[in-house]
Amino acid sequence: MTGTEDRPSSLVADWNTLHRVFIRPEDEKSRNTLVKYMEQILFGLHDFLNKHVGVTEEISLIKLAEEYTDTKINAEPLKKLADVIKDIIDEIAPRAVNVASPYFIGHMTSAIPFFMVHLKAITAALNQNVIKLETSKVLSVLEKQILAKIHRMIFNFEESFYLEHVQNTDTSLGVFTSGGTTANLTALWVARNLCFPPKGDFESIEKNGFHAAMTAHSLDRLVILVSKRGHYSLRKAAGILGLGNQNVIPIDVDSKRSIDLKKLKAAIKDLTADKKTRVMALIGIAGATETGIIDPLSKLADICQQHKIHFHVDAAWGGPVLLSEKYSPLLKGIERADSVTIDCHKQFYMPMSSGMVYFKDPRALDTIVYHARYVIRPGSVDLGIKTLEGSREANSLILDSALKIMGSKGYALMIEHGIETAKLFAKKIKKRPLFQLVTEPKLNILTYRMIPLDIRKKLETADIEERQELDAILDEINIKIQRIQREAGKSFVSRTRLRNLPDDPHNVLVLRSVMMNPMTTSRILDEILDEQEAILQSLEEP
């Protein structure tokens, strides 16, 4: 959608225009114009956020796509900034998804405190590139400080450790990444490289490659173990790192829906019996994407210690729970991890997109060092020497400022509200005869499904085969409920497939709720369930 036909003839691409775009506002008039634009963004969008929820018309996706088929770049300017902003507010925002609505309780993307918009604008205005000191200076130093703060939150070493490493230019406590996927990839990249120490002519897997590493170490296969609930980014990482994604071995979950320790131990025994297979990493999940479940991290740490396996904790979701005194014990054992992923754009409530990965050993990242002649030179202190990403924005400034504004207590309040709201929602679901809670919230995620009364009755006496048939009907009903509610545009829950009971052989369709918006109240939860009941009733009407 470009609308070339509406282009005012006064708009031309020339040096005068270029100067206007680059020159900072110096006089009163141009300052006022910029302020006016910022107001338009903040308040124009705010009005939209208050009015709209969800993808309002799913069917219009086809129509929307038809509107976006212009594949030619315009040679001359089409619009002034004010008009571009107005179009975004009027045409793009209402067709986007209002993830900030308190009725939007379906995904890990939600409302953010409004000051985040200001902080994001500041990072854009400064436009620092933390790949290197020459384009970031103090931002690189600040990033090291915030990395040490979060490292301390996870591993809580002695003061002397942090004094030694906080600004140590040789060591790294962690790195910022573009998100949880690249954080997991970075952790597993390091784990893979650590798995193959030098041997004879073989120097490193990074230099000599996968085949040479496996040959030098007399191995046939490298595997990663994680519960069935592991995030799919782990499989991507195994693909990229040359292991093959089929070598991410999913371990079954137990009655608590966390990794089954007996099956895990048996898998390690079986896999390593021939001495040709090595377990490269065991991953504990702290806040599973679909269920919010936390694996028994201390027990996993014991297993890793016993078998000398790299212990990675995927706390992309649950990591910030460590800021809550009340709920941090749920993550006991995370301090024994070798590496930990935490997303900033999840429960640190930062804007898209930012993640982090931490290493217990400040030397671990040495295994992925890269240099280039024009930047990240040997001996320099450039942060880009040990990161997967190249150019990177200063997301550390946003996290550092947010912690200043909120304090750990402010974050704890939001996190505790989420967990307690999820528990409240679970209670409400259990009380209603048309609902079945499928997974209890350990953190702030829960799943459930709707069951019409006649089917519930039949389920009571159904054998396995009949149950499967009834579950298939329920799957269809729940898909429809989720779709209709989403398209109605008032509220939103997501959906996934899970086992109904932990020992069931097949998966069922479940509705999934993620509670992270502090504005989601008990009344709103009632309204969401009422709406689902009304949808079910409408489906049952002839």
Ligand SMILES: Cc1ncc(COP(=O)(O)O)c(C=O)c1O
């Ligand atoms: C547990 C877990 N790990 C990793 C990821 C990947 O994070 P991202 O989407 O930021 O790449 C997610 C995303 O939902 C997640 O829930």
